Amino acid sequence: MSRFWVLAPVAVVTVLLIPLDAHAYLDPGTGSYVLQMIIAGLLGAAFAIKMSWFRIRRFITGLFSRNDRND
């Protein structure tokens, strides 16, 4: 939740900066495509943070469980 609220303003600014110009044709799912492009950074960052957090947690729990076994 908190991570979201930190990143949300970034997303909003990105939305405002997205230029509408003639480069590629998209089908009636245009709005859905655009939203994905807008939120990509936000969701990608959130996912990367989540994965590294999992890795750190696994490392720490691994450390402790090894200690337990040594005890």
Next chain:
Amino acid sequence: MTATTDRESRSVDGSFRDPAGFVFESAGRLYRQINRIFAADFDAFVGGGLYQHLVRDQLLIPHTERALGDVVSPAPALAHRIVEPERVGFVSYPYEWCFSQLKDAALATLAIQTIALEHDFSLRDASAFNIQFHRGCATLIDTLSFERYREGEPWVAYRQFCQHFLAPLALAARVDPRLPLLSRPFIDGVPLEIASRALPVSTRWSPSLLIHIHLHARSQRRFAGASMVKKRRVGRTALRGLIDSLTGAVKGLKWEPAGTEWGDYYADTNYSDAARGKKVEAVREFIVRVAPSTVWDLGANTGEFSRIAAERGIATVAFDVDPAAVEKNYRLVRERKETHILPLLMDLTNPSPALGWDHRERASLADRAPADLVLALALIHHLAISNNVPLERVARFFSRLGRALVIEFVPKSDSQVQRLFATRTDVFPHYHRAGFEAAFAPYFDTVDVRLVEGSERTLYLLRRRGESSA
């Protein structure tokens, strides 16, 4: 959807949109043709291990490849390969699923997309109609749904996923459990604009619902007229982040059935424990006598009588009008890992119609009939009295649904029927045993009749006229 019995082959009506291939029936068997246009993607999908991975995880229907010369295709010139998928016992639709069925179908779709990305593939559609409940599991039946992942491309099925799954689930969880029925009129899923308007303001405080429903709806509105937009890269991590966020959104949506409409039915009927045991015994005996391969239990509640059939290995569909009853039944199926019972939501007074293009994309309930045996226990009074359907019409409808029928007649003296008369006058002079028998006689032959000891009810075993005896 029904099998052809002749030697002709014809495409199945629900599968005409995709140029990559189609489903067809030939000599009563179901096949999927992969067209040449899609050869490279399909061969990579099967050859690269994704197919095997998904089948192993029970997320995709397994198939057997058939030699092109062995099967008569309706369009042989286009054929690259022909496969014969394992057949699904009963084809059901999202508007017939309870909350947890829709949720499991959504999570299966997202799990499939996650695995697909690991194999450098991506789902090119996310239609809820591509998911079926096969041996108790939400399973993708469209083997042609995969295309090779192109780095930087957004998920082409994102809109469809939100409309087919997230929007109806959010509406069910946050507004009313009956709202997923909106996928009946809206065959390509609930429009996000409607979902966004109907959902309470509080859902805007959920980051995932804010993004995938409310902002999504707004973005659709904002770019509705735009034919050109600058394309931006959506990286692989971003795509995984999108799937992760959708998974979180779906998992976060919860609905608890608070007692069922008929929840106290068994505790509050004319049945003593002994009479109840007699009824179970008689129904079991009738089922054994008919020896059906398929049973439809109409008005199944949480599936107590359906399980008499399902536990004998008979493919059983348990229909009920009450979302809470279907939800409870499905949770039992999941908990006990049952593979022969499929609980579904169905209002018999307004059953699923034929839908879509040319009325042929989605089959009506009657189109999917007949079952070998229909159970209609403690149901007749709801149709004949609550819904004013003349008994003769009930008989006619049931004769379209099943080859044999076990039906319970509940007389006016029964307290359950008395309850229906509490607020209305009795305008049913023919609602009695003799009237019931006369109404059913033109459609069914009577095989056996049992008075349920210790109650005022009668159980009939009937066989549709013209059916050979079991």
